[in-house]
Amino acid sequence: MDMNTKKLKKNAFRVTKVRGVTASRIRVPGGHMDAKYLSQIQKIAETYGNGTVHITNRQGFEVPGIRFEDMPKVNEMLQPIIEGLEINQVEPNTGYSASGTRNVIGCIGNRVCPFACYDTTALAQRIEKEIFPNDLHFKV
Template sequence: MLDLNTKKIKKNAYRITKVRGETASRIRIPGGLLTADLLPKIQEIAETYGNGRIHLTTRQGFEIPGIRYEDMDAVNTLLQPIIDQLEINQVIPGKGYTASGTRNVSACIGSNTCPFANYNTTDFAKKMEKEIFPNDLHFKVAFTGCANDCIKTRMHDFGIIGMTEPQYDKDRCVNCQACVKACKQKSVDALSVENYKIVRDAAKCVGCGECVINCPTRAWTRSTKKYYRLVIMGRTGKRNPRLAEDYLVWTDEAAIIKIVKNTYKFVKEYIDTTAPGGKEHIGYIIDRVGFKEFEKWALDGVEFDEKTIVKGPVYWSGPHYD
């Protein structure tokens, strides 16, 4: 007779499924990038202990359904080389994932491949995963290379959108206006022409990098520093789904990591202890205690880059069904 602690099982990244006796194993792939040699290992788990199928999760992980609860130890053994190779923080080696609350940190394909990406999303996602996992608190963080936001960071608790500050060398400009056209047609129309040279409306510019990408003479280049737009507290769900709103613009890596880590302390302090499964979305906690209190905790010890614009207090929209 099965005698299971479902709470422990869930924290070990197994699902309590609708099929009695069967679980599913969730494999986290920080930044959504893995080497192909891991696929046969995932295949082996699915074929040996699962039902031979693999679900691609929306957070860029793999979910292997059809596993018998009795086989979890054996599956954990097979997961170990995957956990090791992806350098996932783990408390007890050989025992599978230490937590599941903080979800896989996902990322668009980023500057490894995409011409539009303003930074290496995979690297930053892995760095963030190292900082925040394992943790039982329900946090969703995603990284996207540019304002196109292919990974949909605006549906996350923390969304990091890459920016570059365009640098203009007027002596290399031939007034072909490729940048002006690209900015107008693909971005926010922040460029204009004055005396045959380009003027950038810095207040309007979203740092997408289209001017740099389209410049044929290297008159536009990227800033040495990498900048980010930090959008916060987007969510899906029953009560009030909403898109994340801008909190910081032209911020940097250190500030983002610090703010996310500080938010864990904030959640620990204010989470509804009666919440089902100990799970309450951060956004609802902020709705309850107020943005100012969240900000007080979030910004503790945070140092801003001189270019950073703080957009608080943040107000969100989205339909309210409650």
């Protein structure tokens, strides 16, 4: 199956070294989310991926081993996570609207840290709302 790699990457799937196989990137603005979404990520990994999940250095998740033909089903399974994390989306059930924007990260902030003065997770989530989706690779 041939794939338009520009479209693939725009939808937050990665080009991998295995032909016909991709990986899905899952955004987690501020690196904090309800634990209930972990079971959905697990289902995606076990049903459509290779059964593993990678925690990225930008506080997100990546599910490797997804076949190209399963991408629409994965996008549907991502929908509750996208909605729950209130990530801006152009069209529901189509996955992420752009891949150019880096996931906004933050330290744990005053939710846990005794030295923190600010809720950095909430700040990261507010910044995310302003900058995503955007096709350009820009940094804040």
